Amino acid sequence: MRRKSALWIVVSGILFSIILAGCNGEGESGSEGSGAEGQTEEINLNEEVQNDGEIIEDGSLTYGLVSDSPFEGILNSAFLAAAPDGQVVQFFDEALLAVNKDFEITNDGAATFEMSDDNKTITIQIKDNVNWHDGEPVKAEDLQFAYEVIGSPDYIGSHYGSLIQMVEGMDAYNSGEADDISGIEIIDEKTLSITYTEASPAILNGIWSTPLPKHYLGDISVPDIPSSKEVRENPIGFGPFKVDRIVAGESVQYSRNDDYWKGKPKLASITLKIVNPNTVLQSLESGEVDIAETFPTDQYPNAADGENYQIIGGINNSYTYLSFKLGHYDTEKKENVMDRPKLQNKDLRKAMGYALDMEQIAENFYHGLSFPATTLIVPFFEGYHDETIEGFPYNVEKAEELLDEAGYVDVDGDGYREDPDGEEFIINFLARSGSDTSEPMAKYFIQSWNDIGLNVELVDGRLHEFNSFNKMVDDDEQKVDVFISGWGVGTDVDPSGIYGRKMPYNNSRFVSEKNDELLEAALSEEAFDTERRKEIYNEWQAYMYEESPVIPILYSYKLLGVNNRVKDYSFDTTIFGTWEEVGVTEETAE
């Protein structure tokens, strides 16, 4: 018995690291995906499934939610926290305002909007044919209710963001001083206006427009909503499909919402079920699932020659970066202070960027499903990503030249460069553990920097697990000079949340007046003009490239496995949730 349990511990250690690798897939090595048009020659990845057949009437489809654990079951947009739950919700719920490719709101959704002349008030009018699944119309008070829930003093969840706080009267409501939010006014049953304390183009990007069914959830106290049956077992929305039945944590049965405001969806039913990442390929091959989201990149080499399914994909809204610790976060003043002298020389930072062969990293560690990153705004935001910036193409000579000029030369002949004062110069590198490639990758980075004569050592001589890694980065521990991490950037292009002066997530602690100016300008009134906003962000990208407090390393692709019988499904479906258009061309999966 004793021997058996010892075995269990070792083995669970192995599995644990595998699972962690899965968890971190989104964050650190979000660098998983494939190439944008023109950027990868080797990999030919379609954004849309190729199918010439005719969509059959009343087809049904099985959607595989790829995860190694059950979904949590918080099926409500105001409380949504985990990605798997989001995948469950996308079929039955949506926001009132639609967005375009740049994620700016448009008038093509279930509601239309109009901005006031001073750009502080937005009036939202819900279309007449928009109804909840139980037949009740979606009303203005439902959107108001959503703000009341999220702004409630008792609300525990992560959606009480800066834009919601900017609604007039939200502070008073959130602190319990006021009974309602003064900035939200109901004009008639289907129309309401929201007034903000200041005009910001961020409203056009990030306004909360997902209503909650007040007639359905209104009697439940706010803290009890996420655990209620109305959310976990019988959630309703006004999306293209209704929830028929849920087996907690493992599967969901949806049927068509005939009353959908955009018209009758093409599929009659959808079954969602959890698929373990280890068995995704088999599930696709056997036709057990029609769609696998997200297809694991490490299995891509085995999947490339599938007969009954296709692998499609698109660019992720995330990037991996190399960050230099330039200061610390002053918790008293709540702002970043750039006070660490060690890595202040930007040529040193750039040299470290040029020393990395990012093409090789993408090729060898990510099966070519990542590609070298160039700027801090990902190409996911097609309109904002500045393509003219070339990034840091691998160039050892240039790196050495930069170091020589900056005064980092080897004076004592030990093979490593000393700092400009001739003192020994060791850079401490913090890297995260978690996936099979973490260790070889960290070694590759160190080797690359050694090759240009920099003495780089791993912090504590080893990799660090996700939570301790974050703690060391957040606390600005002195033993950390550089580290590699990743950001998922959501659908709001504004980077001030991770590069602003006041932001604790600005973990390089880089601050400058120019940076403040540009980030503010992009959120100021002049930036309501989209072209002007793009110009400002281009300027910011160029500025950050020049200063290089953070060097982007890789962009990545997200993969989807799709059965050949599926039609009109694409990478965009996963972003915009246009499930009403998806259909199948055969009765059963190939």
Added chain:
Amino acid sequence: MWKFVVRRILIMIPQLVVLSILVFILAKVMPGDALSGLVETPGVDSSTIEDMRTTLGINDPVHVQYLNWIKGLSQGDLGTSYIHQRPVLELLEARLWNTVYLSAAILFLTYLIAIPLGITAGRFHDSLIDKLIVGYNYITYATPLFIFALLMLFVFGFQLQWFPTGGSADINLEPGTFSYYMDKIYHLLLPALSGALLATVGTIQYLRNEIIDTKMKDFIKTAKSKGVPEAKIYSHHILRNSFLPIAAFLGYEITGLITGSIFLESIFSYPGIGQLFLQSISQRDFSVVTALVMVTGVATLIGTLLSDIILSLVDPRIRVE
């Protein structure tokens, strides 16, 4: 007997207190908390997160948190899971039954396979059949469950398509109907069989050794020389004695019913306690972690107690003590 049970239960109290302190402190020492995952989501204000920490009580001093936790615990309140946004007790209840079904099925199949094999191996020891059984034992002992379960899934789930490949029930069946329960059993079979085939090692080995040992005892020789038939010797004298260690382990096995198997649950996408535990550790959902360790701790103590009681029931020699 009752004195013994009461004494054992009294000893459990300080054990539980020490366990609770250890569990709580170890959980708090781990870097990060359930909200640190939000760091990956820019747009969430840091002050929002700090406010949430204060609301959730994460910013209180450790001893205050511990006392609050113990207070809740004594009232049967295991806390609220941040990740799942629901009371831990509800969460455990939802997952526990799946785990109990699976573990019970594994236990049943294990005994079903192991007892006949163990008896056969012990009775005919050193014969060809014994060598085969011992061989099987060594192979299963050396086989890692997470590989074996995957293999079973590929062969019987995907290739032969005899069994469903994941989940605990078919979504299309109405809960509560006869076909729904049959379907649940159908979903259980493959994971249970995968677990059971590897879990037989201990039972077979103990049974075999005990039988061989007992066979050599003087009282068996006496019975044989008196002319008692072989079959009767086995059923009356040898087996009774040989089942002692197996019976003793039954208590521990019952503990195992609620701890679940991370590997089986993960590979067969079967939502149970084992997976919940692992997931909660990596997401730092402390209320769930501490609750699970406490529940498992209590179950282990009760399991040991049960083992002792069972043993004293089947083996009169212990009761004398």
